[in-house]
Amino acid sequence: MADLLLQSLYSGVLVGGAYALVALGLALVFGSMRIINLAHGELVLLAAYIAYTFETKLGLNPVFAIPVAIPVVCAAAAAAWYLVSRIKRDRELNSLILTYGIGIVLTNGVLLGWGADVRSTGNAWLQDSVMLGNLLSMRSEVLSFGISVVLMLALWWWLSRSWYGRAVRAISSNRDAARLMGIDPRKTELISFVVAGLLASCAGVSIYASSAIQPSVGEALTVKAFIITVLAGVGSIPGVLAGALLLGIAEALTVTLASSALQELAGMLLFLIVLYVLPNGLFGVAKRRG
Amino acid sequence: MDRSAIRSKPRALVRALLRLGAGAASACALLAHTPAAFADVLPVGVELPLTGSMARAGNAQLEGIKLAADLFNQGNGKHKVSLTVIDDEAQPAKAVSAVEKLASQGVLAITGGYGSNSVSPASEAADKAGIVYITSGAVDSAMTSRGLKRFFRIGPASGYSKAVVGQLNAMGVKSLSILASTKQATTDLSNEVSKQMRAQGATVTVHAFDPTMTDFKPLVNKVRLQDKPEVMLMIGYENDYIGILRAAKVLRPQLKAVMGAWSIATPKMTAEFPDLVNNVIGCAMLPHPAQFGTAEGKTFVEAYQAAFHKEPDYVAEFAYVQSRLLFDAMARAADAGTLKQDGIAAELRAKPHDTLIGKVSFAPNGDNPSFLNNMAQIQGDRIVLVWPKERATGKLNYPALPW
Numbered sequence: 001m002a003d004l005l006l007q008s009l010y011s012g013v014l015v016g017g018a019y020a021l022v023a024l025g026l027a028l029v030f031g032s033m034r035i036i037n038l039a040h041g042e043l044v045l046l047a048a049y050i051a052y053t054f055e056t057k058l059g060l061n062p063v064f065a066i067p068v069a070i071p072v073v074c075a076a077a078a079a080a081w082y083l084v085s086r087i088k089r090d091r092e093l094n095s096l097i098l099t100y101g102i103g104i105v106l107t108n109g110v111l112l113g114w115g116a117d118v119r120s121t122g123n124a125w126l127q128d129s130v131m132l133g134n135l136l137s138m139r140s141e142v143l144s145f146g147i148s149v150v151l152m153l154a155l156w157w158w159l160s161r162s163w164y165g166r167a168v169r170a171i172s173s174n175r176d177a178a179r180l181m182g183i184d185p186r187k188t189e190l191i192s193f194v195v196a197g198l199l200a201s202c203a204g205v206s207i208y209a210s211s212a213i214q215p216s217v218g219e220a221l222t223v224k225a226f227i228i229t230v231l232a233g234v235g236s237i238p239g240v241l242a243g244a245l246l247l248g249i250a251e252a253l254t255v256t257l258a259s260s261a262l263q264e265l266a267g268m269l270l271f272l273i274v275l276y277v278l279p280n281g282l283f284g285v286a287k288r289r290g
Numbered sequence: 291m292d293r294s295a296i297r298s299k300p301r302a303l304v305r306a307l308l309r310l311g312a313g314a315a316s317a318c319a320l321l322a323h324t325p326a327a328f329a330d331v332l333p334v335g336v337e338l339p340l341t342g343s344m345a346r347a348g349n350a351q352l353e354g355i356k357l358a359a360d361l362f363n364q365g366n367g368k369h370k371v372s373l374t375v376i377d378d379e380a381q382p383a384k385a386v387s388a389v390e391k392l393a394s395q396g397v398l399a400i401t402g403g404y405g406s407n408s409v410s411p412a413s414e415a416a417d418k419a420g421i422v423y424i425t426s427g428a429v430d431s432a433m434t435s436r437g438l439k440r441f442f443r444i445g446p447a448s449g450y451s452k453a454v455v456g457q458l459n460a461m462g463v464k465s466l467s468i469l470a471s472t473k474q475a476t477t478d479l480s481n482e483v484s485k486q487m488r489a490q491g492a493t494v495t496v497h498a499f500d501p502t503m504t505d506f507k508p509l510v511n512k513v514r515l516q517d518k519p520e521v522m523l524m525i526g527y528e529n530d531y532i533g534i535l536r537a538a539k540v541l542r543p544q545l546k547a548v549m550g551a552w553s554i555a556t557p558k559m560t561a562e563f564p565d566l567v568n569n570v571i572g573c574a575m576l577p578h579p580a581q582f583g584t585a586e587g588k589t590f591v592e593a594y595q596a597a598f599h600k601e602p603d604y605v606a607e608f609a610y611v612q613s614r615l616l617f618d619a620m621a622r623a624a625d626a627g628t629l630k631q632d633g634i635a636a637e638l639r640a641k642p643h644d645t646l647i648g649k650v651s652f653a654p655n656g657d658n659p660s661f662l663n664n665m666a667q668i669q670g671d672r673i674v675l676v677w678p679k680e681r682a683t684g685k686l687n688y689p690a691l692p693w
Contacts, residue, residue, distance in 0.1 A: 003515055004511060004512065004515050004516070007507070007508070007511045007541075008508045008511065011505060011507040011508050011511075012508075015505045108341065111341055111345065115345075115346075115349075116340075116341065116342075116345025116346045116348075116349060117346050117528075117558065117562075118346065118528040118529045118532060119562075120532050120536075120562075120563065122562070122563065122564075122565060124565065127536065127539065127565070129539070129540040129541075129542075136507075136540050136541055137507070137540060138536065138540050211504050211505075211532075211533060211536070212504075212528075212529045212532040212533060214343070214345075214346075214529060215341070215345070216342055216343045220502055251505075252505070252507075252508045253508075255499075255503075255508040255509055255512075256508045256511070256512060259497070259498060260497055260498060260499035260500065260503060260508070260509045261472050261498040261499060261500055262500075263499070263500050263502075263503055264500045264502055
């Protein structure tokens with residue numbers, strides 16, 4: 001039983017790392033612009049298919065597709081920002097509808113371009129198992145977790161130390177005051193979307209390297225990312241990692257101790273319980289009244 | 291002659307022409323919506339998931355259906371089939387809408403459907419509209435206990451469960467772990483197989499998993515550390531198989547064989563995931579490379595390769611068979627003048643038919659009780675039929691695993 005639980009916890013942590021990588025981009029845009037980009041999962045999917053094309057056409061390790069995926073996905077993210085920026089009224093609601101539509105267009109674009117077949121990497125190096133004591137995992141999963149942690153630290157540094165990162169935080173805190181301080185909100189929001197696209201590129205390549213992809217996967221990724229973003233608390237990057245790990249572990253333990261049919265239910269229950277106990281999320285800050 | 295008389299003649303002519311034109315337009319509209327019982331063209335509806343989660347199977351089916359239409363039209367001088375295709379996106383509500391739209395367009399019958407969740411409501415809608423619905427893509431047992439008079443299915447779950455249990459018995463399996471998706475057809479097959487194996491005294495553990503599951507390591511670890519079976523049977527779809535096999539390749543449970551149900555022993559899985567599927571056993575009507583002993587079979591393979599530049603898989607084969615049965619029945623009903631009096635259904639039930647998948651006959655409930663699938667094993671780049679013995683094209687590697 002101990003072996004079973006330890007392996008389950010280990011798998012949950014690795015899966016949580018992958019979830020965090022997917023959720024980071026959505027959390028950044030949500031935190032800075034209060035916009036839920038429902039096309040985020042499709043951006044991740046686009047990067048995954050670019051990795052697939054890279055591997056099948058060039059025969060190279062799909063991880064090397066990241067520099068190729070970044071400009072394409074960032075351009076798509078910038079295009080999404082441009083459309084969202086045209087919304088003048090009821091931005092939160094209208095951007096939901098708009099980004100949902102963008103997601104549908106991207107999904108069907110992927111379907112037209114790459115077909116409906118299930119795709120997965122054939123790279124033996126990525127699929128090789130890695131042992132940590134008695135604990136087993138795929139090399140691609142460990143790599144994905146590592147990339148997730150590195151990107152999270154990089155994002156945290158960028159938000160807290162760089163000029164544009166602080167501008168993003170200023171815009172999310174008080175848009176008008178930031179504008180008065182000389183920060184261009186449009187430019188800053190564009191940068192948020194582009195950075196989210198960069199994160200989505202890494203997430204997509206990582207997903208392709210460790211699991212199977214098909215056009216319908218994008219929507220499921222968006223839902224997971226959204227749950228984690230809300231669990232984390234608005235604007236909290238460390239919260240994204242904590243929320244993602246919590247979700248990954250909860251799902252893995254449910255499969256091990258209860259039933260694999262209840263995996264999704266466990267995730268939703270966790271979501272409800274955390275929000276009931278901590279309405280602002282794990283690391284969210286309570287708003288002052290009055 | 292006064293001026294009013296002179297002016298009234300052209301006007302009368304114009305009015306007459308307008309009336310004639312209106313009459314012609316009405317006749318055309320009437321004919322367009324009238325079942326072509328009086329014409330050579332037999333309109334057929336095709337409702338399939340061409341996008342969405344079942345798109346791969348839906349597109350494979352469409353290839354088989356199109357091929358059936360082409361070969362029928364080439365071979366039948368008196369009647370021609372014309373297809374109207376609608377994508378149901380693997381969603382039940384859209385499947386119903388597709389059927390209703392096809393019915394409004396005057397199709398005489400519908401061939402297609404994939405996934406019991408969609409086929410069930412779609413076939414009910416077809417039956418209400420008085421249209422025959424024939425499918426190979428829905429195996430759930432409950433499909434044929436609804437009392438529908440115009441629903442026909444060539445491949446029920448019983449044919450799959452008999453094959454899987456037959457193969458397990460041939461291997462002498464006494465302990466089995468079943469990993470089954472919670473979808474309708476997969477649950478149905480899982481229940482049937484576990485019931486039959488338990489009745490024979492085998493130890494069976496069933497693990498149901500949500501269709502959205504992507505990390506199967508905790509589940510396979512349970513199989514490895516708790517169940518410790520001889521065989522792990524996966525009942526799901528392509529993405530499930532890839533996830534389970536990946537997890538199994540990492541964890542290496544001590545098994546003698548890995549089996550799957552549908553969608554695993556296919557040329558596509560063999561070509562794209564050779565490292566994952568070698569030695570896996572699954573249901574397959576066709577070996578790979580495809581071999582047929584009959585003239586019709588050879589024609590099918592050659593025509594398929596010419597049209598689509600690849601080997602046919604069993605999904606396309608099933609769709610081809612169901613569609614040829616339908617088109618031939620429609621032609622006979624048209625000849626007998628019974629298209630509008632449920633003649634198509636009567637012709638389908640009239641007698642057994644020899645097809646590429648063996649004898650097909652339809653019981654009153656629409657099922658094909660003769661259906662028995664084959665079991666095949668992926669051996670390198672080939673798919674070898676291994677059960678039943680009389681259809682085997684090679685020897686089973688057992689015990690043997692993908693890793």
